[in-house]
Amino acid sequence: MGRHSLLALLLLSLLSVAVATAEFDDDDLLIRQVVSDGEDHLLNAEHHFSNFKTKFGKTYATREEHDYRFGVFKANLLRAKLHQNLDPSAAHGVTKFSDLTHSEFSQQFLGLKPLRLPADARKAPILPTNDLPTDFDWRDHGAVTPGSCGSCWSFSATGALEGAHFLSTGKLESLSEQQLVDCDHECDPEQYGACDSGCNGGLMTSAFEYTLKAGGLEREEDYPYTGTDRGPCKFDKSKIAASVSNFSVVSIDEDQIAANLVKNGPLAVGINAVFMQTYIGGVSCPFICTKRLDHGVLLVGYGSAGYAPIRFKEKPYWIIKNSWGQNWGDDGYYKICRGRNICGVDSMVSTVAAIHTSSE
Numbered sequence: 001m002g003r004h005s006l007l008a009l010l011l012l013s014l015l016s017v018a019v020a021t022a023e024f025d026d027d028d029l030l031i032r033q034v035v036s037d038g039e040d041h042l043l044n045a046e047h048h049f050s051n052f053k054t055k056f057g058k059t060y061a062t063r064e065e066h067d068y069r070f071g072v073f074k075a076n077l078l079r080a081k082l083h084q085n086l087d088p089s090a091a092h093g094v095t096k097f098s099d100l101t102h103s104e105f106s107q108q109f110l111g112l113k114p115l116r117l118p119a120d121a122r123k124a125p126i127l128p129t130n131d132l133p134t135d136f137d138w139r140d141h142g143a144v145t146p147g148s149c150g151s152c153w154s155f156s157a158t159g160a161l162e163g164a165h166f167l168s169t170g171k172l173e174s175l176s177e178q179q180l181v182d183c184d185h186e187c188d189p190e191q192y193g194a195c196d197s198g199c200n201g202g203l204m205t206s207a208f209e210y211t212l213k214a215g216g217l218e219r220e221e222d223y224p225y226t227g228t229d230r231g232p233c234k235f236d237k238s239k240i241a242a243s244v245s246n247f248s249v250v251s252i253d254e255d256q257i258a259a260n261l262v263k264n265g266p267l268a269v270g271i272n273a274v275f276m277q278t279y280i281g282g283v284s285c286p287f288i289c290t291k292r293l294d295h296g297v298l299l300v301g302y303g304s305a306g307y308a309p310i311r312f313k314e315k316p317y318w319i320i321k322n323s324w325g326q327n328w329g330d331d332g333y334y335k336i337c338r339g340r341n342i343c344g345v346d347s348m349v350s351t352v353a354a355i356h357t358s359s360e
């Protein structure tokens, strides 16, 4: 490599760090300090930890607990830095999960069962892909409810049904995750495939199967989210607000995924969430990421605009709605690059159709 190309490389990497930091430092200085080299991130760890506690309202019962969490926090600063190096087009840093070990994080916020298809899952028909829009986002077409939370799989399933229900009735209803968490576990593995079990994990296709068999889902307001596991099932058939007509599994082909998204509404997808614990913004496109799916999310659109200039130009991405609240990621959303099934995002995609139900 000649001197010029070395120089260009150096300039490029400097520039990309500058771009990555310039774009995100308006919020706070966390990223800049996390990505900068040397010891300052450790020297500043105390300062960051104190900001973190204030920002996310964290308190710890004992001095021991506090010190332990500070240790975890420091390890996560280093992990964020590693993620930043592996995933330079996104911004990684301190998030509300920075005091959790990865296994605590997985246990509390992930939970996707291995894929086993329920009896009524079909294969999505192959759709034409020649006149797909270049950019598309269901949020611009009113089919996505504002931020919500729930066990990931139930959130992903209700999100897809909310979109499908909107397409079939013109009405946007927020649907009950809690009904799925409480009621969708009395299943026969032989008949249904994987069983869903509340906060211990589930699967979107099994949630569609449950919803099909049960008759439908109630509204969020009628069966609100409590965040607790396995209360008694309080499903009231007379309050059904949306019903599943049929659902299918979409092939791994990215154009088919886009076509199904545009035609049928937001899609329920599985993903590996390892980079999501430290994600702050930008387009996540890690050089390496396992395809082991451990998280359920909602695919709502795709695009290529708004990408950081020069090195990351025109890299197309998926727009993903997550269930960790608006104070996580890009206002509750995650962007991940398209093109190579990154983190397994293309490998477990399902689509649902709703039937019109009148509950007035």
Ligand SMILES: *[C@@H]1O[C@H](CO)[C@@H](O)[C@H](O)[C@H]1NC(C)=O
Pocket (backbone or CB within 6 Å): 122, 124, 125, 246, 247, 248, 264, 351, 352, 353
């Ligand atoms: C539902 O069934 C119809 C009719 O067979 C089919 O055209 C459509 O693609 C299916 N939709 C989904 C989401 O499975």
